[in-house]
Amino acid sequence: MTIEAPGRVEKKDREVGDSPCHPGAKLRWSEPCHAAYCEECDEWEGEPWVEPIAHGPTWQRGVDGKFIAPKYSLGPVIVAWVKKYVKGPDGSDHWTFTPEQLRMIYWIYAVDERGRWIYRELNIQRLKGWGKDPFAALLALIEMVGPCRPLIRDGSICLDKEGRVVGRREHAAWVVVAAVSKKQTRNTMLMFSTLVSKAMKRDYGVVVGKEQVVALSGESFIESVTSSPETMEGNRPTFQIGNEPHHWKENNRGHDMRSVMDRNLKMPGSRLLWITNAYNPSEMSVGQSNREAWEATQGSDATHVDTGVLYDSLEAPPDARIVPREIPVVLRAVRGDAHWFQVQATMDRMLDARSSVSESRRFYYNQIGADEEAWLDPQDIDATIHPQVRAWRKDPEIESDAIRLGWAPVAENEDIVVFFDGGKTDDHTVLSGCRVSDGYTFAIGFWGRPASLDAKTPWFAPRHEVDERFHEALTRFNVVAVWGDPSHAKDDEDDTPYWDGLLDGWHRELRDVIPKENWAVKSGDGQHVCKWDMTSPARQAQFVNDGAMAFVRDMEERTIVHDGHPMFVRYMKNAKGYMTRFGESLWKGARGSKRKIDGAVSHAGARMLRTVVLNRERTDTSSKQPGSLWW
16 A cells, blocks of 8 residues: 555555566556556556646647647737747747647737737646746736737738737836735746846846846836735736735735725726635635636536636646656646646655645645645545536536526425524524435525625625425425524524524424424523534534535545535635534634635534434335435
């Protein structure tokens, strides 16, 4: 058995035959690397290879297998200009594009017939060591004095004799390299002294300083900006570069800076470029919001309109492992054409006992993964989505909303349990269901303050909508148990507990339907079908052990199956683990955090309730008969 460094046991791969080099040893098959290895000498028998996950037009191929190029692009004229005026990041006489960089330049500067950008916002996510800072510095120089704008006459682009777009430089160019700290802009700004050639200094009067690059006697310039959002408000830059947005968070006002940069895109043709590593999903960074906003526009189940955002990324597949024989194979796949990337040195850092597995995955596998504080591994969350429901969500011919699509695998009138977690204004209110027979877990509903609502406008969780959805579930399924954790918020009108009236109504309606052994409180003056207040230490202990910790275990073993509703996936990925006196539970990471985890709580609660029902002797009082599965 080999060890996944640092400190993780790797599951044995499947046997595929006897090893030809060691009698008695077996050949085992590595799914991530599509090759067999001898378990005795831990060496490959065939040629291993990894298929990375590629996003963006840089990686699109036509039916002939060749990469696709845009119809119109400033790429050719820019490439010629760069060859004449820009030195290589290694100090060579001129910049030499890799095929990957060349394709990227063509797509970054793609335009339509009228000269409008195909992509108004640009995101480049690559592994550490790919060369994001030199590439960003190159783009900054192009934007300052290069032929970065199409020449337009009579409302259309001008083409040369060979049909290529004619370019011009941007007059009074103002390029901003922005970050939340001076250290983050330093790597990009230091590149200019290396990249600027004598020819560029001669022809454009370029002067390179520590925090500014000036050209054409001050008409055009590049500057680094790390000040407060207030001082950036109202600027009119022609091109902006956001450096390392995975570090832009609430506590350093990164989200405020991003908003200001968006508002400052006032000049015609001005754009915004982000260069980043994979983000940590527990930190709620600008890098995360950029990625999630782009993802919301992709696929047949897109929830937002694509407004021209380029997201270019090359990532290791989810099953890529951190084991010595596989690391070089994965790194060579994820580095793309970055031939200068040091595979062996990076592998040594990843295998160092002091290295974090999550950081190795984020920085070198370019995977969006959890940190050590995350409650669940995002890859486990994605891997345990019901495969048929996943396919349905991507099928444009299936007409169903995201909630009810997750109900489809459950037969009509089939036994389920329901868990309710109540909020009032800030926290979300959620309902989760879990099929008793096999534990399939799915969303029934969620309600939260609309993001579009003005901050000064009051909003309260809609109790009538929650009640309607619950009764829809009662009609659709055979609910054998329902527990709910009400918030302790008070109703503004009469100062009574906000959810008590609703839960009491459910109790009176269901007390002759739900078997008493499945009630939340079975005896005493507080007996109740569904009110299960988690402020009780005994209930906290039950939730932590039979809910939160069991949920993590099932996720790690991938024995759980859930419907993959996008919001509930986000709830689970937002949650951080923390140790209580009863064991490890989950929370949102900080008081006042905008991170929402309520659906993760309700999913864990529903799984816990299923275990309670299975472990008790049931009195079947229902006359409902199971229906047929929906397939």
